[in-house]
Amino acid sequence: MTYKEIVTYIEEIPRFTRKHSLAHTREMLLFLGNPQNGKKIIHVAGTNGKGSVCAYLDAMLRAEGKSTGLFTSPHLVKMNERIVLNGKQISDEDFCEVFEETMQAVRRMQDAGLEHPTFFEFLFAMAMKAYDRAGMEYIVLETGLGGRLDATSSVEPVACVITSIGLDHMEYLGDTVEQIAGEKAGIIRPEVPVFFAQTAPGSDSVIEKTAEKEGCFCKKIGKDAYEILGIEDKHIAFSCASAYYGTTTWKLNNIGTYQPGNALLAMEVMRYLFKENGHLQEWRTALAGVKWAGRMEEILPKVYVDGAHNVSAIQAFARSVPKNPDGNIILFSAVKDKEYEEMISYLCKHADAEEYVVTLIDGDRATDAHILGELFRKYTEQPVTVIESVQEAMQYVLRIQERRTVYCLGSLYLTGMIKEIIQESLSGCGEV
Numbered sequence: 001m002t003y004k005e006i007v008t009y010i011e012e013i014p015r016f017t018r019k020h021s022l023a024h025t026r027e028m029l030l031f032l033g034n035p036q037n038g039k040k041i042i043h044v045a046g047t048n049g050k051g052s053v054c055a056y057l058d059a060m061l062r063a064e065g066k067s068t069g070l071f072t073s074p075h076l077v078k079m080n081e082r083i084v085l086n087g088k089q090i091s092d093e094d095f096c097e098v099f100e101e102t103m104q105a106v107r108r109m110q111d112a113g114l115e116h117p118t119f120f121e122f123l124f125a126m127a128m129k130a131y132d133r134a135g136m137e138y139i140v141l142e143t144g145l146g147g148r149l150d151a152t153s154s155v156e157p158v159a160c161v162i163t164s165i166g167l168d169h170m171e172y173l174g175d176t177v178e179q180i181a182g183e184k185a186g187i188i189r190p191e192v193p194v195f196f197a198q199t200a201p202g203s204d205s206v207i208e209k210t211a212e213k214e215g216c217f218c219k220k221i222g223k224d225a226y227e228i229l230g231i232e233d234k235h236i237a238f239s240c241a242s243a244y245y246g247t248t249t250w251k252l253n254n255i256g257t258y259q260p261g262n263a264l265l266a267m268e269v270m271r272y273l274f275k276e277n278g279h280l281q282e283w284r285t286a287l288a289g290v291k292w293a294g295r296m297e298e299i300l301p302k303v304y305v306d307g308a309h310n311v312s313a314i315q316a317f318a319r320s321v322p323k324n325p326d327g328n329i330i331l332f333s334a335v336k337d338k339e340y341e342e343m344i345s346y347l348c349k350h351a352d353a354e355e356y357v358v359t360l361i362d363g364d365r366a367t368d369a370h371i372l373g374e375l376f377r378k379y380t381e382q383p384v385t386v387i388e389s390v391q392e393a394m395q396y397v398l399r400i401q402e403r404r405t406v407y408c409l410g411s412l413y414l415t416g417m418i419k420e421i422i423q424e425s426l427s428g429c430g431e432v
């Protein structure tokens with residue numbers, strides 16, 4: 001099969017079906033030769049910040065001279081983004097080879113009477129096989145959804161990490177932060193150290209009690225563990241309260257005020273793993289160089305895409321938008337299963353914008369742009385423009401931008417579509 005045929009095959013595997021049991025996933029890995037064995041796996045769950053924490057961990061591990069596999073989701077433009085080896089996306093050629101090996105294992109599974117893996121399970125298996133083929137020492141593994149029943153929980157980690165908890169995927173995970181925290185805490189394994197971001201008393205307590213029950217070392221990274229020093233030249237600077245990190249200023253290549261917390265969470269995992277042998281100067285250099293796609297990412301001059309796609313992420317985004325005397329424009333879209341009215345209400349009340357532009361993303365889950373537009377008009381007196389085509393919406397905001405800053409958010413699907421439009425325009429294959 002060609003690369004394009006393989007991608008089509010994987011995309012046609014149902015994404016939102018009932019998950020298989022972890023026993024089924026372990027059987028799948030067994031048919032693949034248990035590629036996870038002998039790897040040092042750092043398992044990351046949470047509502048927001050998972051991808052950023054994974055990226056920071058991966059960068060610092062490589063700065064320590066370790067070989068790494070990084071598995072994240074979703075991809076924004078190309079499926080290869082999910083499977084990263086030593087900081088580079090898997091090549092199309094290796095992607096095809098790993099697919100064929102995984103497919104052979106799946107056929108043997110089916111011959112043995114087991115069901116075909118789901119979309120996420122299949123890509124997870126491919127990733128583990130890719131890392132095994134490449135002889136990776138460390139694997140940084142992001143959960144797909146939840147934690148307790150997630151396919152990634154079929155492996156044994158050396159550390160468990162839980163980022164901030166918020167209300168998201170409530171139809172699958174529960175409708176309170178305590179219930180959602182319980183699902184995320186499902187990644188915790190007996191006597192495996194746990195590191196988590198302080199969020200709210202209810203969710204914090206669930207994680208701490210789960211860790212205690214499993215006999216785990218557990219460390220909460222509080223909001224007082226770091227201090228933001230300022231934002232300059234599109235970098236955010238912060239200091240750490242712990243003497244372990246010294247008095248040196250740390251910098252991130254991002255303006256999101258939530259990112260120092262994500263970085264410190266990753267740093268604390270590294271501190272545990274390497275103790276006095278950690279090379280902090282190399283960590284600083286590595287963190288300052290991380291550019292995590294779709295998270296307050298500047299894709300054109302004064303045009304940012306941000307993956308904020310739930311209420312807590314929108315709140316974090318609003319806190320990060322600096323006061324701008326030249327004004328801001330917000331381009332927004334959302335999927336049906338999100339609390340999009342609450343997201344819109346918060347944006348209108350807390351993120352300064354001179355105009356809101358609403359568009360329609362691809363797929364059956366997309367929320368009608370006119371419905372979103374009416375909600376914006378309910379919560380703001382600023383101009384609201386509805387343009388269903390994402391490409392035409394981008395053309396519009398760039399045409400009216402002038403000196404203003406444009407923020408595109410509300411859905412990772414929107415982020416991916418905009419990045420693809422920009423990439424095609426820059427390569428001469430289209431226009432913005």
